[in-house]
Amino acid sequence: MTQYMISVNHIGPYPDPTTEEAQASFAATGAFNERLMEAGQWVFAGGLQPLDTATAVDGRGGDVTVTDGAFSESKEYLGGFWVIDVADLDEALKIAAEGSKACGQAVVVRPFQGE
Amino acid sequence: MTSSQDLPARIDRIYREEHGRVVASLARRFGDLDIAEDAAGEALLAAVEQWPDEGIPPNPGGWLTSTAVHRAIDRIRRESLRDTKHRAAIMITDDTPHESTGPVEDDRLRLMFTCCHPALPAEARVALTLRLLGGLTTEEIARGFLVPETTMARRLTRAKAKIKAANIPFRVPDSSDVTDRLGAVLNVVHLVFNEGYLAGAGDDPVRAELSDEAIRLGRLLRTLLPDEGEVAGLLALMLLIDARRSTRVAGGELVRLDEQDRGAWDPELIAEGHALVRECLARVAGGGPGPGTYQLMAAINAVHTDASDARDTDWGQIVQLYDRLHAVTPTPIVAMNRAIAVAELDGPEVALAIVDPLRLEDYHAWHATRADLLRRLGRGSESRSAYDAAIAATDNSAEQTYLRRRRDQLSAR
Numbered sequence: 447m448t449q450y451m452i453s454v455n456h457i458g459p460y461p462d463p464t465t466e467e468a469q470a471s472f473a474a475t476g477a478f479n480e481r482l483m484e485a486g487q488w489v490f491a492g493g494l495q496p497l498d499t500a501t502a503v504d505g506r507g508g509d510v511t512v513t514d515g516a517f518s519e520s521k522e523y524l525g526g527f528w529v530i531d532v533a534d535l536d537e538a539l540k541i542a543a544e545g546s547k548a549c550g551q552a553v554v555v556r557p558f559q560g561e
Numbered sequence: 562m563t564s565s566q567d568l569p570a571r572i573d574r575i576y577r578e579e580h581g582r583v584v585a586s587l588a589r590r591f592g593d594l595d596i597a598e599d600a601a602g603e604a605l606l607a608a609v610e611q612w613p614d615e616g617i618p619p620n621p622g623g624w625l626t627s628t629a630v631h632r633a634i635d636r637i638r639r640e641s642l643r644d645t646k647h648r649a650a651i652m653i654t655d656d657t658p659h660e661s662t663g664p665v666e667d668d669r670l671r672l673m674f675t676c677c678h679p680a681l682p683a684e685a686r687v688a689l690t691l692r693l694l695g696g697l698t699t700e701e702i703a704r705g706f707l708v709p710e711t712t713m714a715r716r717l718t719r720a721k722a723k724i725k726a727a728n729i730p731f732r733v734p735d736s737s738d739v740t741d742r743l744g745a746v747l748n749v750v751h752l753v754f755n756e757g758y759l760a761g762a763g764d765d766p767v768r769a770e771l772s773d774e775a776i777r778l779g780r781l782l783r784t785l786l787p788d789e790g791e792v793a794g795l796l797a798l799m800l801l802i803d804a805r806r807s808t809r810v811a812g813g814e815l816v817r818l819d820e821q822d823r824g825a826w827d828p829e830l831i832a833e834g835h836a837l838v839r840e841c842l843a844r845v846a847g848g849g850p851g852p853g854t855y856q857l858m859a860a861i862n863a864v865h866t867d868a869s870d871a872r873d874t875d876w877g878q879i880v881q882l883y884d885r886l887h888a889v890t891p892t893p894i895v896a897m898n899r900a901i902a903v904a905e906l907d908g909p910e911v912a913l914a915i916v917d918p919l920r921l922e923d924y925h926a927w928h929a930t931r932a933d934l935l936r937r938l939g940r941g942s943e944s945r946s947a948y949d950a951a952i953a954a955t956d957n958s959a960e961q962t963y964l965r966r967r968r969d970q971l972s973a974r
Contacts, residue, residue: 448728534730535680536738557727 449489449531449558450538454551456525460496467550474548482530487541493526525551529558568613576605579622580696581781583629585668588675588731591633594721598693600633601625607632669694670785671731673778677746678729685720686749687756692717694781695774705756705771743786747795747855750778754799758806759957772803790841790849794856797837801862804830815963819871831866838863857886876905893919897930909937925954929964936971945971 461468482488500516516523528545532538538555546553580601587597604625618624676689684706691697691705703713723729734742757771779796786792808821841856852860861882868874883899897919904912913934921927928951935944948968952961 450727534728534732535678536730536732536734539680555727560726 447531447533449529451556452528452542452545453554454525454549455522457521471550478544478548487530487532489529489531491528497523572608572612575621577696579625581669581694582622583626584693585672586626587629587633588672589668596633600629603632604629667785671733673746674733674742675729675731677749679745680729681720685716687752688713688716689720690749705768747791750775751795775799790844791853791855793837793841794859797834797859798855798862800830801834801866810959813959813962815959823869835863854890857882876902880906893921897927901930909934925951928954941971
């Protein structure tokens, strides 16, 4: 078995959660999550607050610096992710396709480092 | 004795033929491509050392596989890898064939689907297939694709690392996915074939050998998946094009299809290709799925190779087949090739009206096609600049020689 992270990357602000479309995708994502749990493939999943709630911390130097916002100026940012535990990449890709459809965003699949 | 004279060549040929089977069988057993590949290499060294004295064994493939298995187990013991998978593999003493887990049970087919996995970059799929299934060395593949050996080595290493880290399975996809995934496999084989075929005469012979390798892989796929129309279609396409290989270049100059010496085409390859095309037609007529890209391209080539004189070509049928091909694969290149057939049926003016708006500025064949159509319409100066653009857009010397001669004939008039 291999664990994979399926990450949902956003560009630009989150869609308005009150629209019918957003509500439908929340419902579809909830149903998808339940299927993962029932199949024993679920490890963890979560959606993140918007990027303007982020705080950057750098503890490498003598003084710890704390700043508002993220490190990079990249337009793309992490909106949420799943961690799944499945037999191989083919299985992970199938689940990722379902997850992408449910949440209405393209996703990226990456394996975790082994034991 | 001549046999001892030929021995290194025979060993080389056996090794290349058996390489895919040996690596595939070890990859399944040990779950690790590096171990499989290294052990196959060691088995070859053992064969080179032992066969000249002991003779080639009656079942050389079996000999290579069991030697490679022993070398792999030795290596795993030596390095005392702690991975449970490897320990479990050592425990296996049964050499009987593995259980079937896909539509077809063959380790080479599994390996082919792994090498051509869509999660790998396209260029790495081609390289992995040639390395692991074709038994070509990294240096040979690099020469075939005109890239430095270090680049090719990096490409292969990176792809194998991804297979391992991302746990790309060593498995034939289940029947619901096999058609999609088969497309990626066929695409790799076709790319390998073209890479070899488009290499001109006088080029590195390794490049031309890529075509032979692609046909060998095509035959293997055909054996493993005898009911897949597109597999038969791709093999037929490659055979019908390869049948004309010797007539395609003369004196360092490209010879167009209508000017080739048709008597010098290989009749056996043509007969085999035609039989495959007939089989595809029968399958479609019998209610099977509609023909895909490869079957349609094979059918077009079957019509060409059916005419013993270029003037006897059934252009009406070719245009019809291109119509169907364009419906399946609506690319500008298909549209352009269709227009070349339209020119024979409806004249160069109709064809030019199709070709001009395609604007394939970087594609030498687009310029060459325009040049030819403009020449036939008597528009000499426009034709000349189109030939110039075509010459500038290709690196192939046989192609350039042909285009220059056509251009210069133009100015002589």
